[in-house]
Amino acid sequence: MLWLVREPSFTRLMTVELWFSFIYGSYNGAMVVFLTEIMPIDVRTSGFSLAYSLATAVFGGFTPAISTYLIYLTGNRAVPGLCCPVPLRSDLSQRC
Numbered sequence: 001m002l003w004l005v006r007e008p009s010f011t012r013l014m015t016v017e018l019w020f021s022f023i024y025g026s027y028n029g030a031m032v033v034f035l036t037e038i039m040p041i042d043v044r045t046s047g048f049s050l051a052y053s054l055a056t057a058v059f060g061g062f063t064p065a066i067s068t069y070l071i072y073l074t075g076n077r078a079v080p081g082l083c084c085p086v087p088l089r090s091d092l093s094q095r096c
Contacts, residue, residue: 005078 067080
């Protein structure tokens, strides 16, 4: 991601945005179906909406503050993007 910070351009930004949208669409399409099917039928709507809304509020709400703090500590504007793969790597190493 440092190449995007060093020499930003519209083409590079669009490449990153399209890649992120592909990743988001890949897991979000399957997640909605999976989460609705594990809920009992009588509470499916309220159970799914509560679980999804709470997760979005907690993790999505604190992300800008954590990213800003990491940028403040390191002085590197790309550090939030560099830290994202860390939980993914640890999760994959647990499964293998």
